Amino acid sequence: MDLLSDVLLSLKLRSTIISNWQLSEPWGFETKSFPAGYCFNIVAGELWFSAPDSEPELLLAGDSVLVPIGGEFNFYSSDNAPIAPLHALWKGDNFAGFDHYLPSELHQVNWGGGGAKTTLLSFAFEFQPNVQLDLLKALPSAIILRQYQGTEFPSFQSAIAFLSQDASNKQPGFVAIAAQLVELIIIGQLRSYILSETKHPKGWLQGLLDKKVGKALAAIHRHPEQQWSVTRLAVHAGMSRSSFAQRFQQRVGVGPITYLSHWRIQLAAELLQTTKHSISEITEIVGWTSDRSFRRLFNQRMGKSPLAFRRDAKQ
Template identity: 35%
Template sequence: MKRRTNGTIPAFSDPLGETLHLLKLTGTLYCRSELTAPWGIDMPAFEGHMMFHVVTGGHCWLDVEGEEPRLLQQGSLALVPQGHGHRIRSDPGDNVVPLFDIPVESVSDRYEIMRYGGTGELTHLTCGVVRFDHVAGRQLITLLPQVLVIDTWGDEESSWLQSTLRFIAREAREPQPGGETVITHLADILIIQAIRSWIDSVPETERGWLAALRDKQIGKALAAMHREPEKDWTVVSLAKAVGMSRSGFSARFTSLVGESAKRYLTRWRMQLARLELQESADSLAVLADRFGYQSEAAFSRAFRREFGVPPGSVRHRHRQSLD
């Protein structure tokens, strides 16, 4: 049975914060590196993933195509949000070696140690490859710059960052029950803290998803759709709940977000549904109800319109990729 809203929206004091709360990371791999100059590593592209580097001792240079090389000092946290290939090295002119040509010591399935380089200055670097498993994270990644560097940590923040990294290293070296969960949650904290710092540092814009989330009324409507996508939200019910006229709400939503509320809700539901198809064994009928459709047929039609293929083919392809 399709669940229906009573027309009220829960009170969200911070729609942007509510959306950040949805961010979860999976597929985490960490590598702790002890690198002695001269050294250089050519990082391949990891499509659909985010890469990060934290300098815990010494310094290095980060070079992403199309961007000026960035010097990373001790305490710097650098994100490459779209997973583009890039280079890290002791000095801008040093030669680079492909990542997978450098031997590593495997401590666990999720943690490696790399010792590489010449006989010069030592740099300690912790790197990771992570992936957002929620549509909120994937939406946010499209808005982030190619390179995001946080190197203005205060003394208190720097100490907290180093303590967090030491905790991650200990958990990976000495696996205990629940250790992977602890590591994943710590990764959430590191990445989300960096994103929050970036959001706080950029000027508020008049258009776009972040501007819409910051808007008192449109942000409230977005947060409601994010939290309860199965509800029968309409332009009329959303407008009434946020205290706007139907026409005023519709025009402001489209102006800020770049598409209508109806289109946004459908796209959000379908993105969530595609993830569920890949990660759960629930039937199409169950998924149809979960995302607010009265029948499996209606759900399948909406899915095909969004992605050009039936939902069953997504699940089939995902299973084949795992075999």
């Protein structure tokens, strides 16, 4: 299995709120105080989307905006439209607010001044805690997907249309089907963006899409416990040591051994939170041969000792 599949397969949603929005001009809302990730799919009509310090973009039917881990953005029908907080619109429609401890549910939002109509299908969600979530930080805070973009994204339009048409369905079992479809759509949108974007910044995404560097990254992610050296990773990538080291640095932004150390620290942090293994056992599991070296690097990377990190995670 390729590394991108590994990463995407590990992403699971918890507590998905599916909302059908019927908006009429003038209307507007902002997401400043909304804590979760979200996605707005334009089913009919159009809207303006703006991010801080950037020009507004017009989105049309078939387009989507995906915000994987939350962010502050504005959605509106025109420049002079009143802007309301997103959570206020939902609360005004008998919605208590997003809570990842609550089960998935369907919701309806009606808002606006009675003019031209826009229909949205939205998802609010959080990913289950996972070591791979740190990799999402390499993505833009907001991802705009156009209906015509790439070959993968348009295939999800039928699922979006199905959910939009049946969001008021109260038949038993529908929410279970809808929640599974939402996860498929979100993962598909992430994949579509990653594969279609040609200018990823330096980081694991740029390295992932480089066939040779990607082989080394996959080896690091799947077998962090092995005693990797630049030479061994270069052989894995099918390159000379010097060419590999230079190419890895150019694509990922750090050297192979630095990346390996960072990945081991992330894995160790997850194990400290999710297992009862001793710190010495975790040190061995993630591939460190020196307990002292591990503790020092963990403190540098995480800002606290492994013991303090575990203690704080339980609070």
